[in-house]
Amino acid sequence: MKQNYDFKIDKINDLSPEEVSLRKKNLDLFYQTGFPNKKNEDWKFSDLNSILNNNFNKIVNNDFLPIETEFKIIDEFKHNFISLLNGKLISNDFSFEEKNKISIDNFTYKNELSLGSKNSLYFLNNALATGGFSLEISKNYKLKKPLVIYNNFSNSLKETLINYKNSIILNENSELNLINYINNSSKENFMVNTIENIKIKKDSLLKNILVNNSKCNGYFYKYIKSDLEKNSTFENYLLPSGFKFNKLDIEINLNEENSNSSVFSALNLINNEHQEIKTRINHNAPNCNSFQKVKNVLNDESKGVYQGKIFVKNIAQKTDAYQLSKALILNDAAEFDAKPELEIYADDVKCSHGSTSGSIDLNSIHYLKSRGIPEKEAYQMLINGFLSETLEKLSEGKIRYFLTEKLERQINGH
Amino acid sequence: MLNIKNLEAIIDNKHILKGLNLDIKPGEVHAIMGPNGSGKSTLANVLSGKNGYEIKGDIKYNGESLSELSTEERAQKGIFLAFQYPLEIPGVNTNTFLRTSVNSVRKAQGEKELDTLTFLKLIKEKASELGIDEKFLSRQLNVGFSGGEKKKNEILQMKLLQPKLSILDETDSGLDIDALRIVADGVNSYKNKENAFLIITHYQRLLDYIKPDYVHVLSNGKIIKTGNADLGVQLEKTGYSNIV
Numbered sequence: 001m002k003q004n005y006d007f008k009i010d011k012i013n014d015l016s017p018e019e020v021s022l023r024k025k026n027l028d029l030f031y032q033t034g035f036p037n038k039k040n041e042d043w044k045f046s047d048l049n050s051i052l053n054n055n056f057n058k059i060v061n062n063d064f065l066p067i068e069t070e071f072k073i074i075d076e077f078k079h080n081f082i083s084l085l086n087g088k089l090i091s092n093d094f095s096f097e098e099k100n101k102i103s104i105d106n107f108t109y110k111n112e113l114s115l116g117s118k119n120s121l122y123f124l125n126n127a128l129a130t131g132g133f134s135l136e137i138s139k140n141y142k143l144k145k146p147l148v149i150y151n152n153f154s155n156s157l158k159e160t161l162i163n164y165k166n167s168i169i170l171n172e173n174s175e176l177n178l179i180n181y182i183n184n185s186s187k188e189n190f191m192v193n194t195i196e197n198i199k200i201k202k203d204s205l206l207k208n209i210l211v212n213n214s215k216c217n218g219y220f221y222k223y224i225k226s227d228l229e230k231n232s233t234f235e236n237y238l239l240p241s242g243f244k245f246n247k248l249d250i251e252i253n254l255n256e257e258n259s260n261s262s263v264f265s266a267l268n269l270i271n272n273e274h275q276e277i278k279t280r281i282n283h284n285a286p287n288c289n290s291f292q293k294v295k296n297v298l299n300d301e302s303k304g305v306y307q308g309k310i311f312v313k314n315i316a317q318k319t320d321a322y323q324l325s326k327a328l329i330l331n332d333a334a335e336f337d338a339k340p341e342l343e344i345y346a347d348d349v350k351c352s353h354g355s356t357s358g359s360i361d362l363n364s365i366h367y368l369k370s371r372g373i374p375e376k377e378a379y380q381m382l383i384n385g386f387l388s389e390t391l392e393k394l395s396e397g398k399i400r401y402f403l404t405e406k407l408e409r410q411i412n413g414h
Numbered sequence: 415m416l417n418i419k420n421l422e423a424i425i426d427n428k429h430i431l432k433g434l435n436l437d438i439k440p441g442e443v444h445a446i447m448g449p450n451g452s453g454k455s456t457l458a459n460v461l462s463g464k465n466g467y468e469i470k471g472d473i474k475y476n477g478e479s480l481s482e483l484s485t486e487e488r489a490q491k492g493i494f495l496a497f498q499y500p501l502e503i504p505g506v507n508t509n510t511f512l513r514t515s516v517n518s519v520r521k522a523q524g525e526k527e528l529d530t531l532t533f534l535k536l537i538k539e540k541a542s543e544l545g546i547d548e549k550f551l552s553r554q555l556n557v558g559f560s561g562g563e564k565k566k567n568e569i570l571q572m573k574l575l576q577p578k579l580s581i582l583d584e585t586d587s588g589l590d591i592d593a594l595r596i597v598a599d600g601v602n603s604y605k606n607k608e609n610a611f612l613i614i615t616h617y618q619r620l621l622d623y624i625k626p627d628y629v630h631v632l633s634n635g636k637i638i639k640t641g642n643a644d645l646g647v648q649l650e651k652t653g654y655s656n657i658v
Contacts, residue, residue, distance in 0.1 A: 362465070367501040370462050371515035371571060372489035372522065381514065385505025385554070 004052070005035075005059040007161070012063045012130055019109070027127035033120045042119065045305040045337040046247055046276045052219070055189055055244070061128045061161050064088055064154075071152050071183060076405075077398040079179070080143065083150040086157065087131035087164035087192070094147075101141040107132035107165050119249075121221055125163045125195050132164035132194075139201075142175035146399060151182045153218065157190035166196040170204040170232075177396060180210040182240075184218060189244070191219040198226035200234055202256075209399070210248075211239045211406050219245040228288075230256035237394055238265040239403060240275060241410040247276040254281070254288035254316075262291040264394075266387035268411045269302030269334070276305035279323075283316040283349075292323040295390055297383050297411075298334035309341040312349055319349040327357035328386055330379075383411050415440050415610050416461075416579055421471035422635075423453070423460050430456040432635030433471070438579070441607040445621055445646060446614045448632035449654045454614045455498060457632070458583040461612075462495040463488050475579070490522035494577035496568040498584040503555040508567070511555050512537060516574050540573050544600050561588030569600040580604075581612045586620035598623030618650035631657055 007030075009015070009023045036042070037049035052059065066088040073081070082092045082104060092104050109129065137143070153162075170176055200206050208224075220243050226234055240246050252261045265277050281290040296304035310321045327336040340353040360382055368378035388407055394400045416438040423431040430453045438444055448454050460467055463485035473480040475493065483491065503511070516536075517527040528536065541548060544566050556564050565585055572580055582601070586594055601624050605611065613624060621629070621643065629645040630637045631654070639645065639657060649657070 361501075364501050364503050366462075366464050366485060367497065367503070368511070368515075369485040370489055370495055370497075371511075372486055372519035372575065373514055374486050374518060375484070377514065377518070378486075381506055381511070382503065385503060387505075389505045 004056060005161075007061045007124070007128060009127060011061060012128070023127045026123045030120050030123040030127060036120055042278065042307070045303075045307070045339070046245075046274065048221075048245075048247075051245055051274065052191070055219070056159055056191075058159055059161050059191060060159060061163070063130050064162075066090055066131075069152055071150055074148060074181065074402070076402045077146070079146045079148045081148045081150060082133060082135070083152060084131070084133070085152045086154055087162050087194070089131065089133045096145040097143055098141070101138040102143075103134075103136040103138075105134050107134050107167060109165070119223070121193050122195065122223065125165065125193050128161070129163040129165050129195070132166045134167040134169075136169040137171060137174040137176055139171040140173045141171075143177070146177035146179055146396070148179045148181050151180060151184075153184040153186060153190065153192070153216075155184070155186045156188065157186060158188040159190070161191045161193065163193045166194065168196065168206070169199045170201055170206055172201045173203040174201070175205045177207045177399065178209065179399070180208070181213060182211070183213045184216045185214040186216045186218065189217045189219065192221070194220075194222040196222065196224045198224060198234070200226065200228045200232040200259075202229040203231045204229075205233045205235075207235045207237070207394070207396075209237045209239075209403065211403060212242045212410070213406065215242040217244050219243070221247050221249070223249045223251070225251045225253075226261075227253045227255055228259035228261065231258045232256075233259070234261045235393075236261075236263045236265075237391060237403065238263070238277065239267075239407055239410065241266075241268045241407075243273065243275065245274050247278065250277070250279045252279070252281045252290065254283050254285060254290065256285050257287045259285070260289045262393070263294070264292075264390040265294045266390040266407060267295070267304060268297045268299070268383060268387060269304055270299045270413075272301045272303075274303045274305075276307065278305075278307040280309045280311065281321065283310070283312040283319045283321060283346075285313075286315060286317045286319070288316065289320045290322070293390055294323075294325045295387050296325075296327040296336055297387060298327060298329045298331070298336055300331055301333040303334070304336045306337070306355075307339045307341070308353070309343065310351060310353075312342075312344040312346050312351065314345040316346045317348045319346060319351065321349070321351045323353045325355040326386075328360055328383065329357055330360060380411055384408055387411065415476060416612075417472075417474040419472045421457075421460070421473060422469070423456050424468040425456070425466055430635055431460070434632075434636055436630065436637065438610045438612060440578070440610055442628065443605065443611045443613065443624065443626045445626035445629045446612065446632050446637075447616065447618075447629060447646060447649060450616070452632045453635045454616075454632055455583055458495055458498070458581050458614055461488075461493065461581055486518070487522075489575070489577075490519050492578035494572050494575055494580045496565070496572060496580065496582045496585050498587065500556050500564040500568055502557045502559075504557050506555045508553055508555045509537070509551045512551070512571065512574060515571065519575055537574065540570055543573070543603070544570055545596055546570060562590060562593035565589055565597055566593065566600075569597050573600060573604055576604075578609050579612065580609065581614065583614045584616065585613070586615055586617065594620065595623060618646045621646045633657070
């Protein structure tokens, strides 16, 4: 196996000797296996090692200076924001909120070796991460406006790997609408490896939206670990179209009664883009609900993957878990792989899954064309109709409208 | 307006149309009647440009050969087919669809596209003429519509697109008597000297409301008899078996 990467811990500024030593241990653990490949069951359909080998001459890490950068603010709806450049926290603005209810700071790196993950990207992140943020919402506080996280990246990140960690904590009875907005149109290949830890305490609600604004040559991996307490809700709306490669690895732990989670994803893949949504929903307590709807449209030689696992612990009676994957395959050279998994140890549960893939309905295309609509537009309308359904459950009208327009742009080629 | 000469259509090795001739002039209403399997819907599909048919013979529309036009070009040039089974299209908003359709046709005809407000005004007016509840317009296209609602939606599209040649394929099927009257009124109010209709139907019923100038009997892929409106009435009494 060709090793085309060269990672150096001494590139990272201001580390104590203990940190250096722990990071070195993590780097060694990474080097034992290298980037994940298809021999690893979790990466069976997304052989990251060969994808990187085929698209990068070398990969290096770097520590970035937090530099103020100009970026376009979303003007479709009023919002608070945090801005990041290459993973470093640059600025924040919570002018719609009570200041003492929100805490935002740089992520503090604790000296951790591993959180029990077998994934080598986790070790790599432990070894090399810099930047990222910690966000905490106070008890009984519901943000008046959504929070947009502007994820900006320099256009000069050629063959560079960025690693960072975020932490988001919603204390009891709090609410946050979070929009991860990725904005980069770099032609250079770069990679981003993010680990995000989310804690949703009792009676709280987090809506987590991810939307990519432009096409770029980025290779993204994000691992989200979330823990939910009693009566809490975690909704995800994912619109990541436009990356060269992306894998969203989402772990949701429904740890206490009456907690709810949902994952809605809409992807339109073109050229040789490759994206994977991987979820693991752990029903660890009774009376919890989880819902997943993953929709993919595959053009050209693109590849889409959905691996969705639902785990129901023996005490998690009255679990209601559902997952559905639907794919439209528009070209013979495109590929979609779905691997649903149910692992159930309780006997009084409702768990179901479904997976369909097929081609676009030519009779519908004919119908639209017979009304004077050109063929290309007819296809776009049907694709848009297929994907936009994933946004129906989002109750915030302005955000939904904004996302619908972004999705339309993603479908019509950015 | 439409001149069909010796039209043959073959699909999946089945010879459906076997030498059909038909001439339609502006201002005329033609009805094609015939038993099941005689090729009525195939004729509608072929005229709309549906893929999958092997075509022989010649179809001229205002002097232009239809075979060279794509489905969308035919629509843009004024050919409209009201579908026997209008398709349900999930996720596509009826309003958005109608506006895209009207503006695609306007654009192709070199006219200015309608802005949202002008369009909304237009559609409200046309929808109320057909007794279509505005709520339908914000629903997904034909999804969960009753048979009658779907057919009314087809006529609404016809009135918005203002075609020169309207082909109504079994538009009366699935309609109750009130819906039938509304649909027929919609057609009659649009009828003028410039445009023409080709009404494909199994039953005389619709022709009680929309008076045809010519009635043709289609059997086994050919028109075997042509007459005036009385022919339809006669068919209703005697059935097809006495003729075909």
